[in-house]
Every structure is written in structure tokens, then in C-alpha cells.
Amino acid sequence: MAYQMEDNGQPEDFAPTKTSTINIRPVRPADVAAVSAIYAHYVKHGTATFEEVPPDEQEMAQRIEAIQAQNYLWLVADIAGQIAGYAYLAPHKDRSAYRYTAEVSIYMDPSMTRQGVGTQLLGALLKYAEQSNRFATVMAVVGDSANSGSIALHEKFGFKRRGLSKGLGYKFGQFIDVVYMQLILPDPPLFPPRSEIKCSGSDGTPIAGLETEQRVHGARA
Template sequence: MTRLADAIVRTATADDAAAVQAIYAFHVEHGTATFDTVPPEESFWRAKIADVLERGWPFLVIEHAGEVGGYAYATQFRDRPAYAHTCEDSIYIAERHTGAGLGTELLGALVEAARACGFEQMIAVAGGGEPASLAVHAKLGFLQAGRMRNVGYKFGRKLDTVYMQRDLTEAR
């Protein structure tokens, strides 16, 4: 059940790849939350959704006002076996749906889904130290764990990356 009366969080399907691609492309082309500079094609997202779900990890979308308003997924933080219980989240909201509470709803659902998959720690890597990303993660109990200064360069400026962490074994 979601806080937003007309929002539904559900598992992504291959049919969501076009919407996911469009949402991410906007952020690549206009924002600093991602350090990608060229948006991947829809086929990349179709394969990404399939891969994440095949591994038993969550890839979620939130539908709002009749369309996919955002997506989020969790993948193992690093490929090495010792990281098996730590995941990294990725969350993006469609530009026209920002500020409506979808990010909070979606990230909350992702935290629960990641916990159900057996992850014990969740890491957020906020490219550019994006204020909206930092705020939604902090709202859901993430704490700043570090900052890497001037590690990215996009739109003619140097950018930091902020790491945040949440213990999934603790109820919040």
C-alpha cells in the first residue's frame, strides 16, 4: 500500500524498458546524479531489468498519473563474494513527477524489497551530491558515509560523489 492514493509500486517488466530509458536519459542529459554522458538505449534497460530480476534482486517502478513516474533497483555493491550482503541502490524519478513524494515511496519499497532479498546494508552513491537524492535518502534513514571530492566532470564543472549508507537489519 502506498502513501500516494494513485501511486502503485510494482516489479518492473521488459515492457517498462522504454519508460526507464526515457527517465534515465533525461537525468543523463540534464543532471549530475549520474556521471553517464550518453544515455543507454532501450535494449540496455531491457537487459538490465532481466539481469537484476534473474539474480533475485529488486527492480521496481512506480506508476503515477497513468505512467511510470520513476524506477529503482538494488544490485550487489561490488562483485566480490564478501559484498554479497551489501547492495547499492539506484533511483530516478521522471522530471515531471519530482516533488510529488514518489521518490520517498519508491525508495521505501526498495529498502523493504532489498531486505527481503537478504541484503543487510544499502549504499547510495549520489553523483554530484544532488540535494534531492541526499534528502530522500536521509529521510529514509541513510547516513552520510563519505565524500569523494572532484571525481566527476560534467557540464563544465567538477563534481563530488557522496556515499550514504543504511543498515537494513535495523527497523526504522
């Protein structure tokens, strides 16, 4: 089931969440400048993204609109009117066979970390992904195997490490790894049961060590 969209480009039954200090809500046009500034920091100073030239606000607005046009979700964390971070769910790849796989991305204002914002953002996105009944699995593609904070955050929600590509990117004069992480969602009603998912070779023989376990859905952190 695909969520229907409101006039503002957001799923009509997505309910924003709010704690005493953090308001998790859909992105608005007025947020584009803050979102662009946060991302620009990681483009210029970090290895979480392999982009090397920060997109301007117009480009960022177009990226947000492209996500929304495909009925996916882009959220921001608002603390007293300041954008502390953002996260979005997007197609993992364009080819049609990937249509039941989503990919999550999350970026935090570097001055507002360690306040539980990342946990709130990722939790809200995963709740949406699960309740939408659109997806069988969610991927996280983590730039830099040394990005222990991002890896730990995803593991907190049940993501498992599924692969490591050594030296896949080159930035700041060094080769950088990419870590692939996967969260298998509970069986959506429209999909056949998946009591066990196995990776196999072209002859159907299971590949040792690549079996994936069914995720047991637990409480959100």
C-alpha cells in the same frame, strides 16, 4: 534467504504497494521505453549519473534483465498508467566479499516530482531488502554533493553520510563530487549480532570518527 523468482523474473513474495494514486510494482517489459526516457534525461541534463551517452532501449532492457537474473528487485511507480519513476536494488560491487551489501538507485520523471513517488519507491525497496534477510547493509552512491534532494530522501530513511570523494567525475565542464551513504539494516537472522561496527586500521586500531552506529528501525515515511 534468497527470494524465489516468478516466471516474470520478480521475487514471488514481493507484494506491490498501492496508494490512492501511486502504484509501486515490479518493472514490466512494456515499461522499458519510459524507463529509458527518464534515465536519458539525467544522462543528458543531470549530474546524478556520470554516464554521458544515454543507453538505448535494448541496452536498458539488458540492464533490467541482469538485475533480475541476480535475484534483485527493479520497481516502477505507476500513476494512472504513466511511469513516474523507477528504482532498483543491485549488487554494490561484483567481488564476493560484497555479497551482503546492496546498492539502491532511484530516478524520477522530472515532470512528476514532489508527489511522494520517491518516498514510496525507496520505502518499498528497503522493505524488500530488510525482509529478504539477504543483506547487512544498503549503500547509496549519490552523484554530486549539491544533489540535496536525493541526499535528503536517503537521510529520511536513516541513511548516514559515510564519505565524500571530491571531483571524482567530470561532466558538463566541471568536476563533480560523489557522496557515499549507508543504511545498516537490523540484524538478519543468518548473520552474527552487530551491536557495534567499527572501522579500523591495518593494525586493528580504531580510526577516530569512522565508527558506525547500529540503525534503529523505525516507521516508514
